[in-house]
Amino acid sequence: GAGVSQSPSNKVTEKGKDVELRCDPISGHTALYWYRQSLGQGLEFLIYFQGNSAPDKSGLPSDRFSAERTGGSVSTLTIQRTQQEDSAVYLCASSLGRVAGLNTGELFFGEGSRLTVL
């Protein structure tokens, strides 16, 4: 597709269940990011993948959160044993990665996955 694609767009789950959120970045983009946005709040950095480098996991809030990126493309964010405080919109973004010339390395965002934990 032309843009960053995220699925599901909405997910309602029960406390304690595991959820998986998928992100399909723009073709050719080497960098992929996950952010969390609670209602009316800013974007909280979760994890960043750049090419084949080890991901920057410094934003993951607990060991219940994990993410992987297969084949340098699609990424899955997994939340285990969900809690009510995990309810938020999870935004994925991708970028060309390299910053050179006119390329600012701007992020292109998907429409997000809204997670509601009951």
Add this chain to the structure above:
Amino acid sequence: AQKITQTQPGMFVQEKEAVTLDCTYDTSDQSYGLFWYKQPSSGEMIFLIYQGSYDEQNATEGRYSLNFQKARKSANLVISASQLGDSAMYFCAMREGGGNQGGKLIFGQGTELSVKP
């Protein structure tokens, strides 16, 4: 420590007037980039403008300009001739480190701008 600070939770501006949204940042890196994004009520994130730390001139994109004051570590967004469609949340973000390989972006808490007719 807060890396990006947006001190104005909400702002009002009259249609056709100019408005400045404040952003200050904290970094010890010499190479970094500053971004502004707009998030309307629909939720999409729209890239507005970019300023590199080595850029000597303030960035401009149409009605948007970035007032970059490096010594003060501020990167304020100026919107000229406000329109009703400018009503949205505005986020300032910084990419530090990473060199030309990019790097993670850290966002501020945002400023909600309301344009009055």
